[in-house]
Amino acid sequence: MEFEKIIPASRLAAAPHENGFSIDRAVLAVFAEQAFKRLSFTFPQEHLESLVQVAADPASSENDRLVAIKLLENAVIAAKGSLPLCQDTGVAQVFAWKDAAVSSITQTAEAQTENQTAGFSSDSAALTSGIGRAYKENNLRFSINMPSSLFDEKNTATNLPAQIDIFSTDNAALCGNGAEEHIQEPSYRFLFCAKGGGSSNKTDFTCATKALLNPQSFEQFLKTKIAALGTAACPPYTIAVVIGGLSPEQNLLTLKLATTGYWDAVEQLNTADAGLHWTDSIGGVRPLRCREWEERIVHIAAETGLGAQFGGTHLAAHARVFRLPRHGASCFASIGVSCNAHRNLVGYISKEGAFLQKNIADPQPFLEKALRAVRQNNEAALHTGTSVLHNAEPVAIDLGSLAAARTALSRYAVGQAFLFSGDILVARDAAHARWKALLESGKPLPEYTLHYPILYAGPAETPAGAVIGSFGPTTANRMDPYADELMSRGAALITIAKGNRSELWRTACKKYGAFYLGTIGGAAALIAEKHITARTVLDYPDLGMEAVQLISVKDLPVFLITDDKGNDFYASLKRV
Structure with missing residues (x-):
């Protein structure tokens, strides 16, 4: 370092x-x-190298490689x-x-x-x-x-x-x-x-018992918890697990530092004997690192099939496992992630x-290395006849007519990639809450909700001379409770965000002929610079980044996650 x-x-x-x-x-x-x-x-060098590794790994799916390349392109722009x-x-x-x-x-x-x-x-x-x-x-x-x-x-x-x-x-x-x-x-x-809200929301804390402290129980615990992470927090992840702790607070602070890579930095810096001693304990306790389980966690994450957002083997890039002392009556267990926007210094x-x-300062050489690796993998696949997951070319969809877009989407299976061009409504938590309040007071939804797909997002501040600030999707399932209220009135029949959705939303899609598509999480600079051509604030400007906006997009990459028949892409990938 x-x-x-x-x-x-x-x-x-x-x-x-x-x-x-x-x-x-x-x-x-x-x-x-x-x-x-x-x-x-x-980003630090180690993080960029981990994205190159996703692109270079022969076991990566095509979508794994696509996400890795897009994240490196994003890093170059940022x-x-x-x-x-x-x-x-x-x-x-x-x-x-x-x-x-x-x-x-x-x-x-x-x-x-x-x-x-x-x-x-x-x-x-x-x-x-x-x-x-x-x-x-x-x-x-x-x-x-x-x-x-x-x-x-x-x-x-x-x-x-x-x-x-x-x-x-x-x-x-x-x-x-x-x-x-x-x-x-x-x-x-x-x-x-x-720390972004999406990755913080994946923190899970359990008051377990000593029954967890054997290899079989612990592995089953990991399989359950890792599968439940889903993709909403923008993988590839660093997954951290902490078992024990003299208090819940000690456990969770150890977990927090583990997700940031702090313990790795401490180990490296203290070993270097640079004249400074970096604190390597929490409340006077040095966590015990369990490296043998870190490799196992990466393997369990690969077995989910969720991959780097759209199917594959790279849900996790790294894992960290720590053990702390505990009171005989308590066995705290926590799991947390750092997303692909790994911002720790x-x-x-x-x-x-x-x-x-x-x-x-210049990630371009890492992007070029990843692109070379992808070309080599593609050439090897052609020579051997090896197939890769979700190899279909993206299909262009014009959003000029919402009805025509829905008809076009209905022809394809979940997992299909598309390039969206046209106008999209941008709205997320606060706007949805206001729409719900309108309905509860007997008023109709705003007319604009009926004419456009809805993308859940809240952009960063707009730089001088730019169309919009960094722009990426937020977690889809926070809007799931609004399914029937919106779809039954003709709104939210095409939505775009990130991560998996609940059975409530999937059922509503089947009932009302609606679709949910995912776009790449963690590529916000890329999306803002390459895919958004215009932006207007339509409603609720007092909400700041949560105001309702209308954007025009060109060739926005999206993937069909839930179709109008209730089929779910992520459900089809489950392996553990």
Whole structure:
């Protein structure tokens, strides 16, 4: 892992002290701003390599390879710094470990004048300020709703508050068998995360018993939970599993850090003996890593057949399994994922300055490597006669007539790929809730709901000169409760989103002759730049990114998931 110095030592503080150093809190604001800008547009090398591996794997389905290529194309576009990697630029989260020998000071009057900003009363306030600037100035999405009562809320229009957890540590590191200690250089270590709602929603926590602690029971537990993940959180995933914990909170924090790759970074950095000790425990407990089960989880994920969103073997790119101590009466078990928009970054501040993990500024060579691998796989398949999953060419569909589009879709089996061109209505949770309120008050649905397919999405902020900000689908099944209310009135007869849907929606599709199609999750910069040609806000502008909009698309790639006969593509793939 490589780091880049982004703030020199001379700017850290005005007052060094014995055995440690001070940090001007203005530095923390700049540090956080740069971290969230970097992780919103670029990936680390390991993540890009994992997408190349999906494209290169002979066992990958054609759709696995397609998704991998599109995600790498997306990374190339996002790295230009205008359209973020994903439309859901996430909840901003900061985990920090601050040694006792490190202190923070409020900006000096001179620094305040130079930076034209007020002093910060706490580290959290400084980090929050930097995060707010990053979201405001980089076309990121404002997704956070602040409650005014138990049931009422409003978008903050800043993406704040951020989740900031700062842990006090010392700079003593255990040596050998832990019987002695030595002093490491004091530092302030950080993990910056942008966690999207779709992948957070896949977190599963179970209060199990000791009956789980045998290979047969644990494997069945994994098969059940991994199959239930589905594809709505944008695979290929990093799947993390944590068993045990002295409390539910310890278990879930270990899980959270596992999904970000933090434990891998700690292992790598502490082994490198770079003079800093990265915290490798939670509440004084070092998690036990169970590598033998990590390979098994990747295999179980492949056996689901769900693949990298549209069938195949690459539901999971990586897995991490950890075991913690437990109370004899408790056996906590959790599972969580990081989606393909893997936005996590480590950094640290020491006497030498402030350092951020390096990401790849130009992913083009990774895309080219993946394309070469796909060509080689295709040539090998031609020579051997090997078949790949879902090899049919995409069919172009003109959305000028909703009735004609439905007639065309009805001719094809689930799994078929299409290229949609025409006008599409964009609406998601908040708009659907308002439509439901209209119906409950005896009013009709807005006329526009009857004339277009509906795509569930909430775009990021629009860059200057662009048609729209980063744009990708949100999870389909959150809108499932509206099935009969909408379809019975002629709305939602073609919907587009990501992930599987419930039996309620499938039944309604069969009853009303409706269709559900999936488009690629995690390719938001690509969709915005290559496939959306116009955009108009139609209704509810006060909802911000959840306003009802009309977009024009050209050759938007979609896959038929549920047809008008009630057939379901994902149900046909189940293998475990």
